Amino acid sequence: MLEGGDLDVLTGDYLAELTMLILGRDLAKNPDLGYAKTFLRQLDGCLATAVDRGVTLVTNAGGVNPTGLASAVRALAEKLGLAARLGRDIRVATVEGDDVRAHPAVPRHALTANAYLGAFGIAECIRAGADVVVTGRVTDASLVIGPAIAHFGWTRDDLDALAGATVAGHVIECGAQATGGNYPFFTELPDGGRRPGFPIAEVEADGSSVITKHPGTGGAVTVETVTAQLLYEVDSPAYRGPDVVAHLDTVRLDADGPDRVRISGVRGSLPPPTLKVGVSTLGGFRNSVTFVLCGLSIEDKAQLVRDQLTSAVGKDGLEFRLARTDHPDPADTESGSALLHVHLKDTDAKRAGRAFSAAAVELALASYPGLTMLGPPGDAAPYGVFEAYAVPQEDVTHTAVLPDGTRVPVPPPAETTTDLAPEAPPQPQTTPRREPTARTPLGAVAGARSGDKGADANLGVWARDDAGYEWLQGFLTVGKLKALLPEAAAVPVERYDLPNLRAVNFVLRGLLGAGGVAASTRFDPQAKALGELLRAKLVEIPVRLVS
Incomplete structure (x- = not known):
């Protein structure tokens, strides 16, 4: 520069x-x-x-x-x-x-x-x-x-x-x-x-x-x-x-x-x-391990690990997330495997550290067939909590x-106001045009950018031209977003229109969990990939916009 x-x-x-x-x-x-x-x-x-x-x-x-x-x-x-x-x-x-x-x-x-x-x-x-x-x-x-x-x-x-x-x-x-x-x-x-x-x-x-x-x-x-x-x-x-x-x-x-x-x-x-x-505070200690589950009976294998680890260390602070990355009739081990992510958070460094690591490693010869891990668990690491x-x-x-x-x-401003931001406006009620559509990824006609704000996530989506925005504004309602992204269905969602930018911005309250990024165990803790996930979703888009 x-x-x-x-x-x-x-x-x-x-x-x-x-x-x-x-x-x-x-x-x-x-x-x-x-x-x-x-x-x-x-x-x-x-x-x-x-x-x-x-x-x-x-x-x-x-x-x-x-x-x-x-x-x-x-x-x-x-x-x-x-x-x-x-x-x-x-x-x-x-x-x-x-x-x-x-x-x-x-x-x-x-x-x-x-x-x-x-x-x-x-x-x-x-x-x-x-x-x-x-x-x-x-x-x-x-x-x-x-x-x-x-x-x-x-x-x-x-x-x-x-x-x-x-x-x-x-x-x-x-x-x-x-x-x-x-x-x-x-x-x-x-x-x-x-x-x-x-x-x-x-x-x-x-x-x-x-x-x-x-x-x-x-x-x-x-x-x-x-x-x-x-x-x-x-x-x-x-x-x-x-x-x-x-x-x-x-x-x-x-x-x-x-x-x-x-x-x-x-x-x-x-x-x-x-x-x-x-405000940042120390929340405690955390540890994690990812089990690789290959082949048949994926759900049963994951349940076995859940039962064994819960029995060994107790259920408090223990989290399991199963990612079904496996494919039928796989060509190789990787394409035939799912991932079970296990996280433990506790104020006790010994429980999150040695006790959890030992319990996970001891399953190597005493759990589901084909057990392997992406890597062994390590020592407990401190984690922080962010609050505004x-x-x-x-x-x-x-x-x-x-x-x-x-x-x-530097004196503060002499004049301020509490009348800052209106509530999210009502969704526009539009009647879709009857026209030919094609099942196409949303990203074919729209861009997106997402990120984190404490426990909340934002997801901005914009159309590439005026015709695309006219369609996007009526199509991508809060209800539609929740249908496309099931993880958003459980949290309050607000939508704001930005017509000058041909965009709509969604705020997903609490999606990232209490404590912010440092405390999160989500696969995408800062919601950076949320926009690309939405763009990959197949939706019915007017043929005139994608042809």
Whole structure:
């Protein structure tokens, strides 16, 4: 990114729900850690280039110890001799205040508790001339909004501009996912999706933007690649942030030349009075093993293992999932085998560790015929639980620590509102046209992108043209989704329409189970493959759309 073309700011998003748990454990072991060490290793090879080119670096890699990472960056600059090149010391600033473990709304046993801060602290650091801005937990989009605030002088009243930058930040926060990475139609990309470049947001004074990439890099920037990322890990169309609520149903996407997509029309409204707080706690210990069941009597073999393990270790915390990957009249062992996934979670490390492993291994000569495993069980490993809380914005001491050490308080927004997002609107009642159809995978006419938000999953589906959207909007109701994806039938599902994107977005409440990704034993714990599963389903599609 630094060598491929002009940049003003280079952002780096290193944090996820699971990452915060990992960094919290690092900090508990060593007070000098708690930040993303990979950022520091990467910086070793490019800090000098960024300084030479005058590119400001903004990253949330500070994790749960932004001060520690800032000190490490200064030490790296000294090692690289940058002061002599610059004629001054490198200017490193931090954003602090997200650690709210002491807040009364947060459980006392929390390992980490971090409020999702907004962008105005980052803007203060950049206005003070920082070469590198290190934050803890800010919203992903804040990494883009902050530099735009500093450059254009936006205030909290510039809601539409802030909302536009929020959308730009959301598009580029996951890197190559906006340029063809994880894209359902990857075979159509110029290089087949082999090495997509990283996206660039050219943000303008009114908050509109153009998404592009450096010339000569792989992948592509199209309306559909941008749509795919816009639908990733979103809830209702009212996309909540600490500084503004961006209304995704107002987003307009237009091609603006080769590998250029313009984002415009985004409307913003007042933010909520509270900040989201991600809380990580240690949930206990876990272990797992997968038995391979080959040939006949698959269900009986699985039941035998269930009975034997339950008898050996007890039923509490024990989970079994049978994946019928076997085929009749198989050509080889693999195609004739099913997989029985067994998980155990417990607060007792010995039961989840030695007791479970011993019970599983002892079945090798005393269970079903042909017993084998994908690998032996190991030692018990600790797992974490993620929960989302909310605290009033005014309870958080959002602070910008400037390069000279000056601490600048960042006040919360003066105006907020609790009237943020309507309930999911009623489903449109349409009468299907009587016309010829063909039983075809849904993915032949629709793209999809899915992901996780704590215990919930989202599944965004878009049509490739107007005719496809007209059909999709009437066809893919909540009831139809539950019929196509039986695992969704047991949870509340909301559908939101995004006509400007020719898309519908489903939110599947509680699909991933309590505790979030770190505690999940699902085969697809982050619901990343849920969209592709839906696209593989055979449905009756009008012949005019698939011919």
